[in-house]
Amino acid sequence: MKWVGRRLPRYEDPALVRGRGSYVADLARGACIMRFVRSPVARGRILGVKAPAGATLVTGADLAGVRPICPRLDRPDYVAVAQPILARDRVTHVGEPIAAIIAGDAAAAEDMAELVEIEIAAETPVVTLEEALAPGAPLVHEAARGNTLIDASFATPGAAAALAAAPALVEFAFTSRRQAAMPLEARGALAAFDAATGRVTLYASTQAPHLFRTAIADALQMPEAELRVVAPDVGGGFGQKMSLSPEHVVTVWAARHFRSTVAWLEDRLENLIASFHARDQRIELRGAFDATGQLLALDADILCNVGAYSNFPVTAGVEPLMALAELPGPYLVPEYRVRARAVATNTCTMAPFRGVSRPVITAAIERLMDAAAGRLGLDPLDIRRRNLVARFPHTSPTDPVLDEGSYREAMEEAARIADVAGFRARQQKARAEGRHLGIGFSVFAERTGYGTPAFAARKMAITPGFERVELAMDPSGFVEARIGAFPHGQGLKTTLAQLLADELGIAPDDIRIVAGDTDRTPYGWGTFASRSAVIAGGACKLAAAKLRERLVSVAGQALEAAASDIEIIAGRAYVRGTDLGIEVKQLARAAYHESHCFPAIAETGLSAVAAYDPAGTFSNACHVAIVEVDAATGRVAIERFLVVEDAGILINPMIVEGQIHGGVAQGIANALYEEIVYDGSGAILTGSLADYLVPTMAEIPNLEIHHLETVTDASVTGVKGVGEGGAIGAPAAVLNAVCDALAPFGVEIFEMPATPERILRLIRERLAQ
């Protein structure tokens, strides 16, 4: 019986349900506490920083030898900007760290930080895209003319002609307001100096421990060997914790400088105003269709408000370049013209957040399909049937190759389960009673598990991608898998143990996954971009094949049979077709303690190393939302939410579904609730969870999830990634459902979140016409 495919309860959970997790703050008892003093204004010149008497204050002047954060893209249209570790001359956004107080405990540090006097000559900031792009706008960075950090374009040769000759042009501007990843554990770091070795151990709430070590060692110009990074339990990341921030660098600097143990534990206000944001985008979109609804050409002008700096390592290019490359999504787009810009403003820096651009571009494209269907008098499903990619592999205009998928099938299955005809009858009846029900579809491709080729195509100076795994069976027959990836809530340790169990023929209970410690694990990139199950999983499979070969060699010798006749099942090696067998645990013991008998494995012992670096594979799904909109209040209630997902082979369906649940909840939040709001001065009005509306159990419905399984050869395990799809598809389905509900008013929504206020305004505008 195989372990892959089982809903195995997670190995991670027993400690966590007992309150025995170890998050950074749990390790910080007794440490000195560092509190950052942050800019209260969005833009200005620093005139002075004055420490209160008796304070230990660190300012930019103390960090003179420390390098700024300056991620690079090797593209001519990219302007690299340097982010100081502590602002010295100028402040560039509200919340930017200017100084740090270090004290014996959190209360003392906060008291002291309150007393630090900062004098800033405030200047008029640029906050919005419109302000940043206005002629003569103040520059966020002198080097970035027009406040543009990236200005990328692409066009197929026939795009202009196809757009000019189009029988029908459907066009609109789609806006996504700013969202925050809001991991429930805010960021934090604890750096401990070891006087005996001179090394620092950094415990950090991060998704990418190896990358953090490289980046911090570079900033402090120290050998990486003097820094150990440990990621303990991490309370959610969703992308926010893959990016390096200045606070991490200062924490390590302080531990070394003061030869002490120093902790920085971010509070929620800091997390909401000064960590990283996402999704602040505006897309002007034109779709050229023929009368049958066939898409002939797509034209897009994509603007991303990327905030003050360029995030490390993926840069300010991550959102615009992702949008540029992947806007065509699951559709046949014969001609494509696009311009995508990263626009700097005096706001918090943008970084990856689950989905990266794709929640917004999917919402835009799926709104386009519905809007075009409305214009041409077509059914929303029919227009998609006409345009979805159905032959694989499919090379999209910008070059990503869609491997085997089930775009049409997922949509048809979703429509069948949703019972569209039955819904339409119910909708008519409800309308007669003055109630507004709507159904919305969203079909999308989720690029997952991509290695160095995809990142190299973006021209990143630091090119992530591979994962490496080291497997070792100890003399007791227990396997340790040391991985470079780092799970932070996804249950990857359980997933990989199941995968390895099948490959090795032993029980997952006999496998332990080690992750998140740069002293213990091979260099790897961490967990982001829906990559770990595919890439770390692929490396596990390749390494397991080698280890199995070694076990089989030992077993063959022990059983006096040819290695090719050995099979390992449930922890026992057999001569195929006989009862003759030996426990794997006995083999392990023999391989170590009678090693002179097994010269064939003298060099490797019972260990194996493998790396995997795939080009990537696309998951796909169809989301369906059924909503009721209260036309008097603008309130949207989600009555039903259905997902038909194709993520290839599922290792642990329970964990896969959990990823979809969480992603969809964040997508619903993107569509209806969450918005970081700035005022004209660049101050954030949503600095608490009373104002930044994270949905609760009362807002998020139970999902119905159905799986399709398309086998791909783009992934050695047949597994496709699934970490981001929920967040990518949900906003479009919800928005389309709200528009369908409000069709009697002729309301079309092109902005999210579609708050009650915005919905009511649109209804009133239509009623007034």
Place this chain on the structure above:
Amino acid sequence: MTEKLEVTLRVNGEARSIRVEPRRTLADALREDCGLTGTHLGCEHGVCGACTILCDGHPVRSCLMFAVQAEGAELRTVEGLADGDNLHPIQQAFWDNHGLQCGFCTPGFLMLATAILERDPEIGEAELRIALSSNLCRCTGYQNIIKSVMAAAAAMREHPHPNPPPHAGEGREGAGVGSDKAIS
């Protein structure tokens, strides 16, 4: 406000005498002074509920109470939920039903659910959904949390849990990683 006061907290059945500033929150006192780090802090302004504990049987935000206000009260935290090696049915249900991912909100949800089910073992799903909407989770989309609590409610009706004697805490008493206070 920085002069320390003697407070005796009764946590999971055990008395703990600590000296804290009057402004010290109950959450900080549990975590820092009692070493019970299972109670987590997600917002420190009373919205997320990660710090939910039971105070005389009622769920409270321990970030919104001062430690000195808890003098004499019977406090229960996640560390007191299991009976030795045996998980509480609610803990078991969260494990069985994938009711957690990163685990950061979990202690708060477990304590909230404990209070709800002790008050109303027969609670229906609709009411439960409203009661559990007190707390935030960012990973699970809540679906498996409500499934877990419903499963726990059924298990507890089947095998009534003896009104849990408040157990001794399991907090780590160690000083944590940091102990060098060379600068202050």
